[in-house]
Amino acid sequence: xxxxxxxxxxxxxxxxxxxxxxxxxxxxxxxxxxxxxxxxxxxxxxxxxxxxxxxxxxxxxxxxxxxxxxxxxxxxxxxxxxxxxxxxxxxxxxxxxxxxxxxxxxxxxxxxxxxxxxxxxxxxxxxxxxxxxxxxxxxxxxxxxxxxxxxxxxxxxxxxxxxxxxxxxxxxxxxxxxxxxxxxxxxxxxxxxxxxxxxxxxxxxxxxxxxxxxxxxxxxxxxxxxxxxxxxxxxxxxxxxxxxxxxxxxxxxxxxxxxxx
Amino acid sequence: xxxxxxxxxxxxxxxxxxxxxxxxxxxxxxxxxxxxxxxxxxxxxxxxxxxxxxxxxxxxxxxxxxxxxxxxxxxxxxxxxxxxxxxxxxxxxxxxxxxxxxxxxxxxxxxxxxxxxxxxxxxxxxxxxxxxxxxxxxxxxxxxxxxxxxxxxxxxxxxxxxxxxxxxxxxxxxxxxxxxxxxxxxxxxxxxxxxxxxxxxxxxxxxxxxxxxxxxxxxxxxxxxxxxxxxxxxxxxxxxxxxxxxxxxxxxxxxxxxxxx
DNA sequence: AAATTTGGTTCCAAATAATGGAACTTTCAG
DNA sequence: CTGAAAGTTCCATTATTTGGAACCAAATTT
Numbered sequence: 001x002x003x004x005x006x007x008x009x010x011x012x013x014x015x016x017x018x019x020x021x022x023x024x025x026x027x028x029x030x031x032x033x034x035x036x037x038x039x040x041x042x043x044x045x046x047x048x049x050x051x052x053x054x055x056x057x058x059x060x061x062x063x064x065x066x067x068x069x070x071x072x073x074x075x076x077x078x079x080x081x082x083x084x085x086x087x088x089x090x091x092x093x094x095x096x097x098x099x100x101x102x103x104x105x106x107x108x109x110x111x112x113x114x115x116x117x118x119x120x121x122x123x124x125x126x127x128x129x130x131x132x133x134x135x136x137x138x139x140x141x142x143x144x145x146x147x148x149x150x151x152x153x154x155x156x157x158x159x160x161x162x163x164x165x166x167x168x169x170x171x172x173x174x175x176x177x178x179x180x181x182x183x184x185x186x187x188x189x190x191x192x193x194x195x196x197x198x199x200x201x202x203x204x205x206x207x208x209x210x211x212x213x214x215x216x217x218x219x220x221x222x223x224x225x226x227x228x229x230x231x232x233x234x235x236x237x238x239x240x241x242x243x244x245x246x247x248x249x250x251x252x253x254x255x256x257x258x259x260x261x
Numbered sequence: 262x263x264x265x266x267x268x269x270x271x272x273x274x275x276x277x278x279x280x281x282x283x284x285x286x287x288x289x290x291x292x293x294x295x296x297x298x299x300x301x302x303x304x305x306x307x308x309x310x311x312x313x314x315x316x317x318x319x320x321x322x323x324x325x326x327x328x329x330x331x332x333x334x335x336x337x338x339x340x341x342x343x344x345x346x347x348x349x350x351x352x353x354x355x356x357x358x359x360x361x362x363x364x365x366x367x368x369x370x371x372x373x374x375x376x377x378x379x380x381x382x383x384x385x386x387x388x389x390x391x392x393x394x395x396x397x398x399x400x401x402x403x404x405x406x407x408x409x410x411x412x413x414x415x416x417x418x419x420x421x422x423x424x425x426x427x428x429x430x431x432x433x434x435x436x437x438x439x440x441x442x443x444x445x446x447x448x449x450x451x452x453x454x455x456x457x458x459x460x461x462x463x464x465x466x467x468x469x470x471x472x473x474x475x476x477x478x479x480x481x482x483x484x485x486x487x488x489x490x491x492x493x494x495x496x497x498x499x500x501x502x503x504x505x506x507x508x509x510x511x512x513x514x515x516x517x518x519x520x521x522x
Numbered sequence: 523a524a525a526t527t528t529g530g531t532t533c534c535a536a537a538t539a540a541t542g543g544a545a546c547t548t549t550c551a552g
Numbered sequence: 553c554t555g556a557a558a559g560t561t562c563c564a565t566t567a568t569t570t571g572g573a574a575c576c577a578a579a580t581t582t
């Protein structure tokens with residue numbers, strides 16, 4: 001109640017970024033009129049806004065007038081990734097965890113009610129990497145997300161998820177805030193989270209939370225794999241390893257970033 | 262001489278993006294005053310601009326007041342990558358080329374005088390992928406860049422490189438426009454480009470140009486590896502394979518994108 | 523082939539947001 | 553503790569964005 005209302009509007013930039021989100025996060029390419037029907041801007045305004053985004057390389061238009069996210073985003077993002085200190089600190093611990101378990105290891109940060117995957121370490125499979133990095137998934141149905149949420153109190157979680165429609169990705173996905181909070185209570189007791197096919201059928205994981213010293217950043221590490229290999233027993237067996245990884249990352253952050261101030 | 266002057270200013274967005282570039286593309290984190298000395302904005306203005314970028318998640322500030330590119334860029338970019346049709350079309354051909362040569366294969370697009378790497382397919386080494394994707398390198402010292410430039414005429418290349426200071430990455434890097442144009446003339450004759458340790462010591466590659474039907478996009482494929490494995494003979498041996506890959510990609514683009522209009 | 527609809531672009535007075543100089547507060551160094 | 557540097561806020565002025573309507577062009581119907 002009396003919850004998260006935008007304190008300040010970000011003016012021109014905010015409007016343009018909202019538009020960029022609309023176009024870039026859509027699953028299919030949109031033409032001018034499609035965008036017009038989704039944004040509530042007058043035609044003239046929308047047209048100029050799109051032109052500006054295109055001129056800056058944030059969007060691109062093909063010859064059929066369909067808009068796509070532009071490659072300037074890629075080059076900015078590669079800097080964002082390369083310069084991310086947290087990711088750099090975590091990396092060796094992710095590799096170690098990968099070696100110990102043999103399964104895929106993820107590092108994700110909580111951003112509002114979403115998890116953004118910052119890094120991924122895989123075994124020998126030559127599977128595509130970028131497909132996961134930068135990807136945003138709902139916190140309520142991912143191991144990393146629930147682990148990160150478990151650091152917050154129920155009121156905060158409730159407020160941020162107020163009015164959210166929980167999407168049923170699988171039959172195991174939590175259907176609402178009550179389910180989520182019950183799970184999170186268990187996660188707090190255990191110190192680690194499970195995802196048993198809640199986001200994707202046949203995929204399970206164990207995750208542990210990471211919080212920065214200043215408490216401004218919440219994140220998580222996880223070990224993920226196909227259900228036929230990653231049995232409930234395996235998940236329990238790996239839980240301590242995942243917690244150790246999370247603890248080591250926090251400690252390294254503390255010694256590398258903490259003392260400075 | 263009377264070269265590329267910005268035709269239109271992009272208003273507020275343009276100024277903010279220039280600032281974002283300044284901070285995100287820098288190699289070290291900058292604090293407020295560092296940025297102030299590089300941008301020619303008054304303090305009040307700069308402060309508000311940075312705040313807006315931070316509020317939108319495009320930049321982040323740590324507790325010591327240093328600015329970093331924000332993770333919102335990552336999630337936008339992951340969509341940009343996932344939705345890039347050109348990349349998707351090229352992918353199987355890159356894999357094939359990788360299998361045939363055993364070395365790392367790159368796909369890059371020309372953007373002005375820079376190459377942005379769109380994809381990378383490696384052999385068994387578990388080396389980091391994202392480190393290359395999204396990365397921007399000068400066209401004049403990369404195989405992909407020179408291959409793409411070779412499609413343009415000398416006047417265009419000269420104009421875009423006018424006044425550019427060629428950075429000597431290695432002792433083999435071209436020192437100026439004359440060197441570059443001479444190399445490019447050879448590339449046009451052969452149909453493929455070499456990079457013999459011009460960008461990074463000990464790294465060589467062969468590359469072939471790709472152009473889209475509408476001529477609006479120039480790109481290139483390359484095979485890259487360490488000089489001790491990738492001998493001049495190997496480069497010559499692989500050149501036809503690289504050209505075949507480029508040709509197949511162009512053909513697939515034509516059949517999948519061309520006919521539509 | 524003419525008429526009509528749909529999709530996209532341009533214009534400009536009014537509304538809104540950005541600007542920048544100065545005052546103010548905090549942090550840091552000596 | 554003091555002074556200087558760094559960072560933040562304020563607000564009248566200035567510049568940009570806004571949005572309705574007119575305009576143009578391509579596709580579709582008659």
